[in-house]
Amino acid sequence: MTDVSIQRMTAGADGFDAALRKLLAWDDSVDHQVGESVRHILHDVRTRGDAAVLELTERFDEVSASQLSDLEIPRERLEQALANLPEEERWALEQAGERIRRYHDKQQSESWQYQESDGTVLGQQVRPLDRAGLYVPGGKAAYPSSVMMNAMPARVAGVGEIIMVVPTPKGVVNELVLAAAAVGGVDRVFTIGGAQAVAALAYGTETVPPVDKIVGPGNIFVATAKREVFGTVGIDMIAGPSEILVIADGRTDPDWIAMDLFSQAEHDEQAQSILISPDADYLDRVEESIRRLLPTMERADIIATSLRDRGAFIKVADLDEAADVANRIAPEHLELSVADPESMLPAIRHAGAIFMGRYTAEALGDYCAGPNHVLPTGSTARFSSPLGVYDFQKRSSIIGFSGEGASRTGRIASVLARGEGLTAHARSAEYRIRNDEQEDSE
Amino acid sequence: MTDVSIQRMTAGADGFDAALRKLLAWDDSVDHQVGESVRHILHDVRTRGDAAVLELTERFDEVSASQLSDLEIPRERLEQALANLPEEERWALEQAGERIRRYHDKQQSESWQYQESDGTVLGQQVRPLDRAGLYVPGGKAAYPSSVMMNAMPARVAGVGEIIMVVPTPKGVVNELVLAAAAVGGVDRVFTIGGAQAVAALAYGTETVPPVDKIVGPGNIFVATAKREVFGTVGIDMIAGPSEILVIADGRTDPDWIAMDLFSQAEHDEQAQSILISPDADYLDRVEESIRRLLPTMERADIIATSLRDRGAFIKVADLDEAADVANRIAPEHLELSVADPESMLPAIRHAGAIFMGRYTAEALGDYCAGPNHVLPTGSTARFSSPLGVYDFQKRSSIIGFSGEGASRTGRIASVLARGEGLTAHARSAEYRIRNDEQEDSE
Numbered sequence: 113m114t115d116v117s118i119q120r121m122t123a124g125a126d127g128f129d130a131a132l133r134k135l136l137a138w139d140d141s142v143d144h145q146v147g148e149s150v151r152h153i154l155h156d157v158r159t160r161g162d163a164a165v166l167e168l169t170e171r172f173d174e175v176s177a178s179q180l181s182d183l184e185i186p187r188e189r190l191e192q193a194l195a196n197l198p199e200e201e202r203w204a205l206e207q208a209g210e211r212i213r214r215y216h217d218k219q220q221s222e223s224w225q226y227q228e229s230d231g232t233v234l235g236q237q238v239r240p241l242d243r244a245g246l247y248v249p250g251g252k253a254a255y256p257s258s259v260m261m262n263a264m265p266a267r268v269a270g271v272g273e274i275i276m277v278v279p280t281p282k283g284v285v286n287e288l289v290l291a292a293a294a295v296g297g298v299d300r301v302f303t304i305g306g307a308q309a310v311a312a313l314a315y316g317t318e319t320v321p322p323v324d325k326i327v328g329p330g331n332i333f334v335a336t337a338k339r340e341v342f343g344t345v346g347i348d349m350i351a352g353p354s355e356i357l358v359i360a361d362g363r364t365d366p367d368w369i370a371m372d373l374f375s376q377a378e379h380d381e382q383a384q385s386i387l388i389s390p391d392a393d394y395l396d397r398v399e400e401s402i403r404r405l406l407p408t409m410e411r412a413d414i415i416a417t418s419l420r421d422r423g424a425f426i427k428v429a430d431l432d433e434a435a436d437v438a439n440r441i442a443p444e445h446l447e448l449s450v451a452d453p454e455s456m457l458p459a460i461r462h463a464g465a466i467f468m469g470r471y472t473a474e475a476l477g478d479y480c481a482g483p484n485h486v487l488p489t490g491s492t493a494r495f496s497s498p499l500g501v502y503d504f505q506k507r508s509s510i511i512g513f514s515g516e517g518a519s520r521t522g523r524i525a526s527v528l529a530r531g532e533g534l535t536a537h538a539r540s541a542e543y544r545i546r547n548d549e550q551e552d553s554e
Numbered sequence: 555m556t557d558v559s560i561q562r563m564t565a566g567a568d569g570f571d572a573a574l575r576k577l578l579a580w581d582d583s584v585d586h587q588v589g590e591s592v593r594h595i596l597h598d599v600r601t602r603g604d605a606a607v608l609e610l611t612e613r614f615d616e617v618s619a620s621q622l623s624d625l626e627i628p629r630e631r632l633e634q635a636l637a638n639l640p641e642e643e644r645w646a647l648e649q650a651g652e653r654i655r656r657y658h659d660k661q662q663s664e665s666w667q668y669q670e671s672d673g674t675v676l677g678q679q680v681r682p683l684d685r686a687g688l689y690v691p692g693g694k695a696a697y698p699s700s701v702m703m704n705a706m707p708a709r710v711a712g713v714g715e716i717i718m719v720v721p722t723p724k725g726v727v728n729e730l731v732l733a734a735a736a737v738g739g740v741d742r743v744f745t746i747g748g749a750q751a752v753a754a755l756a757y758g759t760e761t762v763p764p765v766d767k768i769v770g771p772g773n774i775f776v777a778t779a780k781r782e783v784f785g786t787v788g789i790d791m792i793a794g795p796s797e798i799l800v801i802a803d804g805r806t807d808p809d810w811i812a813m814d815l816f817s818q819a820e821h822d823e824q825a826q827s828i829l830i831s832p833d834a835d836y837l838d839r840v841e842e843s844i845r846r847l848l849p850t851m852e853r854a855d856i857i858a859t860s861l862r863d864r865g866a867f868i869k870v871a872d873l874d875e876a877a878d879v880a881n882r883i884a885p886e887h888l889e890l891s892v893a894d895p896e897s898m899l900p901a902i903r904h905a906g907a908i909f910m911g912r913y914t915a916e917a918l919g920d921y922c923a924g925p926n927h928v929l930p931t932g933s934t935a936r937f938s939s940p941l942g943v944y945d946f947q948k949r950s951s952i953i954g955f956s957g958e959g960a961s962r963t964g965r966i967a968s969v970l971a972r973g974e975g976l977t978a979h980a981r982s983a984e985y986r987i988r989n990d991e992q993e994d995s996e
Contacts, residue, residue, distance in 0.1 A: 170978040204969035211963075215676055218666060226660065227738065233910070234657055234924050239903055241937055244661035255974050287975055324937040343582065343792065347938035368985045374978035398848065408978045453954065460950070461681055468675070468954030471986050475979040476955060479967040482676050484950035493682055495788035497949040507939040508902070511896065512910030513918060521653075525921040527646035529731055532697050535852045536816035537917040543810045544913050 116406055116416045118399060123388075123428045123437050125261050135386075135424050136441060137353055138490055142336050144417060150307045150336045151472030160497055164317045168212045168308040173250075173281045175303065180319040185290065185301040193290035201288070208480035209260055209295040216268040219501035232517030235510040239439045240270035241319060244504055245313035245345070246298065247328035247338075248289060250279035256292035257478060261485045262328045263296030269504035274298050275323055277313060279305020305330075310337035314345045317366035327486075327499065352490035353382035353422075356474055357443035357463075359434045360398075361450040362391030364470045370401035372447060377418035378411040385424040388434045388442065395425045395426065430446035442491040445474045518544040558848055558858045560841060565830075565870045565879050577828075577866050578793055578883060580932055584778050592749045592778045592924035599753035604760045610750040610939060615692075615723045617745065622761040627732065627743040629911055630859065635732035643730070651737040657924030658710040661943035667952060674959030677952040682712035685763060686946055687755035687787070689770035689780075692747050698734035701961035702925045704770045704941065705738030709987065711946035716740050716902045717765055718753060721747020747772075751781035756787045769928075778946060790941055794932035795824035795864075798916055799905075801876045803892040804833030806912045810994035812843035814889060817861035817917050820853040826864040828883070830876045856993075877901035884933040887916045904935045960986040 121131055128210045151286055156164040162180040170176045171181065178184050194202060225235030244266045248259055265477035266274050278286075280303040288359070293301055302320060304312060310330075317321030325346035326338055356376035360369055373385040389395055396498050402419070406412050428434045435456060450456060453468040460466060464487030478485045486499035513521065516520055522541040529537035559740040563573055611625070612618045636644060640644050667677030686708045690701055701718070703724040708716050718735055720728075722745040735743055744762060746754065751773075759766030767788035768780055780789045798818035802811055815827035831837055844861070848854050870876045877898060878889055883903035892898060895910035902908060905928030909916050921929045928941035954991040955963065971979035 137933070200969055201973055202845050204966045204973075205964045208970060211966075218668065219678070224660060236661070237899075237908070238924075242903065257970055257974065276621070301947040346934075367984070368982070371978055371982040371985060375976070375982040378976060378978040384747045388898075410975075415978070430859075457679075457952075462948075465951035465953060468680070468952065471957050471960035472953055472955040473960070473964070473967075473986055474959065475971060476963055476967050476986075477951070477953050477980040478979060479970045480963055481953045481955070485680075485955055488948075490785075492785070493786075493948065493950070498951050502944070506904075506930075506935065506937055507942070508905050508935070509907035509919070509929075509940050510899075510910065511907060511914055511919050511923045511925055513914045513923070515913050518913035518918065519916070521914070521918055521922055524649045524653075524901065525915075525918050528650060528699055528921045529643055529917060531643055531646075532699065533852075534817070534820060536820040536857065537812060537920060540810070540813040540915045540917040541638045541921075542919075543807070543813060544915055550558055 114417055116402060116419055117420065118402070118419050119424045120395070121424055121426045123433050131436070132440065135422070136491065140490070142332065146332055146336055149339060150333055153307040154311045154337060154340055157308050157317065158315045165304055165308050165312050165317060165320070168306065169304050172306055173279050175280060175283050180302070180317065184305045185303060187299070190290045190294035190298065190301065193287045194294040197287065197291050202291070205256065205291055205295050208257070209264070210262045211480050211482040212260055213268060216265050216484070216501050217468065219265070220268070221502060221505060228517060230520065231514030232514040233322045233408040237508045237510055238505050239508065240272065240505050241324040242271070242322045243273045243275065245323035245326040246274060246276040247309065247326060247330050247334055248276055248278040249330050250281050251333070254278065254286045254289050255533065256288040257485065258329060259289055259292035259298070260296045263293065263298050265484065265501045266504040267297035269501045271504050273300070275313065276301045277309040277319065279303065279309070288443045307337035308418050310334060310341060314341035325504065327503070348486065348503060349488060349492060349496055353384060354379050355384040355386070355443050356445040356447065357386045357438055357441055358447040359390065359431070359438060359448055359456070360387060360389045360394060361431065362389055362394035363451065366397040366401040367405065368470070369398050370405050371448060372404070372474055373402070373423070374409060374415050375418070376445070376472070377415040378409070378425065381414055381417040381420045382422065385532040386421060386424045386426065386443070388426045388428055388437055388495070390428050390430050390434065392427050395427060399425070410421060431456060433460065433463060440462070442493040443488045444487045444493065445477070447472065447474055451517060463486045464493045464498055515546065519546040558844060558861055560844070560861050561866045562837070563866055563868045565868055565875050574879070574882065577864070578933065580961065582794055583933070584774065588774055588778055590974050592775055592782060595749040596753045596779060598781055599759065600757045601751050607746055607750050607754050607759060607762070609749065610690070611746050614748055615721050615963065617722060622759065623743070625745045626661040627745060629741070630644055632732045632736035632740065632743065635729045636736040639729065639733050639946050644733070647698065647733055647737050650699070651706065653922050653924040654702055654706045655710060658707050658943050661707070662710070663944060665945060666803035670959060672958040672962065673956030674955040679950045681950065682714065683764040683766040683946050683948065684713070684715045685715045685717065687765035687768040688716060688718040689751065689768060689772050689776055690718055690720040691772050691776070692723050694721065696728045696731050698730040699927065700771060701731055701734035701740070702738040705735065705740050707926065707941060707943045708946040710941045713946050715742070715763070717755065717763065719744045719746050719751040721751070725868050731777065734885070747777035749775045752776055752783060753973070756783035767946070774878055790945060791930060791938055792935060793928070796821050796932060797826040797827060797828070797885050798887040798889065799828045799830065799880055799883055800889040800891055801873070801880060801898070802829060802831045802836060803873065804831055804836035805893065808836065808839040808843040809847065810915070811840050811891060812847050812914070814916055815844070815861070815865070816847070816851060816857050818887070819857040819865065820851070823856055823859040825860045828866045828868065828885070830870055832869045832870050832872050832876065838899060839867060841867070873898060874901065880905065884935040886929045886931045886935065887919070889914065889916055906930045906935045910989055933991065957988065961988040
C-alpha cells in the first residue's frame with residue numbers, strides 16, 4: 113500500500129502562523145539558464161521570423177516542415193475532429209461548452225456615458241481586443257477543458273481572431289484538443305510550441321499574425337517567455353501549482369472529501385490540498401478514507417507525494433476561525449462542505465472560486481459548471497480574478513466638453529497645472545476659457 | 555529663439571510603415587546594474603524590515619530617523635496641509651476631487667448570481683482589496699493630481715486601507731501632495747521612497763503593513779522594483795513616456811493645437827506629440843504657431859527636444875485614414891479636434907482616453923475632467939485600460955450545485971475527466987451522481 117502521511121496543524125496554537133507561512137511558501141524564481149535561453153529564442157524569432165520558428169520546432173518537437181504554413185491546421189480539421197469523437201465525448205464537450213458560454217455571457221461589460229448640465233459628456237467605451245493568442249501545452253498536459261476555458265471568454269468578448277498554438281511533439285496530435293478548439297471557437301491553429309510559439313504570437317512572423325494578448329498555461333519556458341513579452345502584449349497571470357482548500361463541518365461523507373483532495377493532488381507533486389475542520393474526529397475519518405482509497409487510484413504515487421509534501425489538515429475552533437484561516441490562505445479553490453454555505457459566504461474575502469455545499473465538487477468547476485477554471489493561485493486571489501470576458505476587453509475613457517464646460521473646468525485645470533509648474537498644460541486649458549464677451553467659435 | 559523642427563510624414567507614402575514603426579519604437583529594457591541593485595534592496599528589506607528601510611532612506615534621501623514610525627505623517631497633518639492651502643488651490647483640488655469621484659462611482663461592478671431550473675446557483679462576487687499601496691515620487695515629479703488619480707479609484711472601490719509612500723529628499727515635504735492625499739482619502743503616509751519603499755509595501759515590515767497591490771508612477775528603480783514584486787502583490791502597468799495624438803480637421807485655432815502638443819512635450823524629452831491632419835496647409839500653420847509660441851514657454855528646451863526627437867506631423871488623405879493611423883498607434887491620449895467627433899468615434903478601436911472636439915483640451919483630462927489620467931502608454935491601449943475602480947476589486951466565482959444539478963452535471967465532468975486521464979476528478983464528480991434509488995443525503 114502506498115504510504116501517506118499528512119501534516120496536522122491547529123489554528124491558533126503556538127507556531128501556527130509560522131507553520132502556515134511555511135506550508136504556503138512557494139519558490140517561483142526562474143532559473144538563470146532558462147531565462148537566458150528564452151531571451152535568445154525570443155530574439156531569434158523576432159529577427160528571423162518563420163525561419164527561426166521552423167528550426168526551433170524541428171529541434172525541440174522533432175517536427176519538420178518546409179514552410180510555417182504547413183504547420184497550420186485548417187478550421188475544417190477541427191470540426192472534423194469534433195465530428196469524429198465518440199458520441200459521449202462529443203456530447204460532454206458540447207454540454208460543457210454551452211454551460212461555459214452561458215456563464216461568461218453574464219460577464220459582458222457595457223459602454224456607458226453621462227451628460228452634465230452644461231452639455232459635457234463623460235463615459236467609458238468597452239471594446240474587445242483585435243486578436244488573442246491561446247497557448248495550449250502538448251503531450252500529457254494537453255487538456256481540452258483548458259482550451260475551452262481560455263477560448264470561450266475571448267469568443268464571448270467579441271475578440272476579432274483567436275489564434276491557438278499547440279506543440280505536437282513527434283507529430284502526435286490530440287484529437288480531443290482539436291475538438292475543444294472547434295467548440296471554443298478558435299479561428300486558426302498552428303502546431304508550434306515553447307518560447308518560439310510565444311515569440312511568434314507576440315511579435316508576429318511572415319505567417320503567424322501578431323496578437324494583442326497571450327493566455328494559457330505552459331511549462332517554465334513558456335511561462336518565462338510570457339513574462340518577457342509582457343508589455344509588448346498582454347498576458348494572463350503566470351499560474352503556480354494548483355490548490356484546493358476544503359472547509360468541512362464534519363457531516364460530508366469522508367470518502368467524498370478524500371476524493372476531492374485527491375482530485376487536486378493528482379495534478380502534480382506540487383499541487384496543494386488542505387482540509388480545515390472544527391471536528392478532530394472527522395479529520396481522522398477523512399485520513400482513514402485517504403488510506404483506504406489511495407491504493408485504488410491510478411495516480412497514487414503523485415497523490416501521495418503531493419499530500420505528504422504540501423498537504424495539511426488544520427483543526428480550528430469553529431467555522432468562523434475556518435473562514436479566517438481561509439482568508440489568510442486566499443486559495444485558488446475553496447470548497448465550503450458545510451450545511452449552510454450561504455451563511456459563511458460573507459466572511460470569505462479571498463478565493464478564486466467558491467464551491468458551495470456538499471454536492472459542489474471542485475471537479476465540476478474544472479469542466480462544466482460554467483465559471484472559468486483559470487483561477488488565481490498562490491494567494492493571488494487577494495488581488496486578482498478568474499480569467500473572464502473582461503480580460504479580453506479594454507476600456508477607453510470618453511471626454512467631450514461643451515464650450516461652457518471647458519471654460520468652467522479649465523479654471524480648475526489652470527490652477528492645478530500652475531501648482532505643478534506645468535504651464536503648457538495651464539495655457540492649453542486657458543485658451544478654452546471664455547471671457548464674457550467671447551463667442552462660441554464653432 | 556529656440557530652434558524646433560518636426561518630422562513630416564505622409565500616410566501611405568513609400569516607407570511610411572517603417573517610418574511609423576521607428577517613430578513609435580521605445581526601448582524599455584532595464585539596465586542590468588539597476589536590476590541587480592533593486593534585487594539587492596528588495597532582499598535586504600524582506601529580511602531586515604524596518605532597519606533596512608531606515609538605512610536606505612538615510613543613504614538615498616539623506617533623511618534619518620531612529621525608528622520607522624517617526625517617518626509616518628499623521629492623517630491630521632494631511633488635513634492641515636489642505637486647510638492651509640491658498641483658497642484658490644484648495645478650491646481647485648476639491649473641485650477636481652469631486653469630479654473624479656463622480657466619474658469613478660460609475661465604474662462600480664456589482665456582484666451577480668443566477669439560478670438554474672434545478673436549483674443550481676452560479677455567480678460572481680466582487681470584493682475590494684484589503685489594502686492598497688500608492689507610490690508617489692518625490693522632488694519635482696511630485697504631482698498632487700497623480701495622488702488623487704491613484705487614490706480615488708481605490709477609495710471608491712472600497713479598499714480597506716490606502717497606504718501612501720513618498721520620498722522627501724533632505725526632508726522637503728510637498729504641501730500640495732499632502733493636501734491631495736487628504737482629498738483622495740489616503741489613510742496612512744510614510745515618507746520613504748525608491749525600491750525600499752516598494753519592498754516595504756510588498757513584504758511588509760514591523761511598521762509598514764503589507765499591501766495587496768502597488769500603484770503609482772516612479773523612476774527606473776521604482777518601476778523595476780514593481781516588476782520584481784509582481785506576483786507577491788498586484789501592480790498597475792509600468793508606464794512609458796506620455797504621448798498625445800491629435801487628429802485635426804484643420805479648423806481649430808492652430809495656437810490651441812500647438813499648446814496641446816506642448817502640454818505633452820513639456821513632461822520630458824521622451825514624451826511624444828503627434829499631429830495628424832488631411833490639411834497640409836494647416837500643418838504649416840500649426841508649425842508656425844509652434845515657432846511663435848515656443849520662446850514664450852517656461853520649459854522651451856524640453857519641449858523643443860521632445861518635438862524634434864519624438865514628435866511628428868502626419869498628412870493623411872482624409873479622416874478615415876486618420877482613424878486607421880490612430881488605431882495603429884493606439885495612443886495614450888487621442889484628441890479628435892474635428893467638427894463632428896461623434897461620427898469618428900466608432901472607427902477608433904484603440905486609445906487610452908479620447909478627447910472629443912475642439913474644446914476638450916487633453917490637459918483637462920490630466921486634472922479634473924473626471925476620468926483617470928493613469929492611462930496605457932506605448933501602444934498598450936490595444937489590450938489595457940485606464941486605471942479604474944476595477945483595478946482595486948477582484949472577483950470570486952460562486953458555484954452552488956443542487957443535488958439534482960450535481961448529479962446531472964457530474965456526468966459531463968466524469969466523461970471529460972476520464973478523457974483527460976484524471977480519474978480522481980472523475981470519481982469526485984461521480985460520488986455526487988445519484989442512482990434512481992438514492993436519497994438526498996442532506
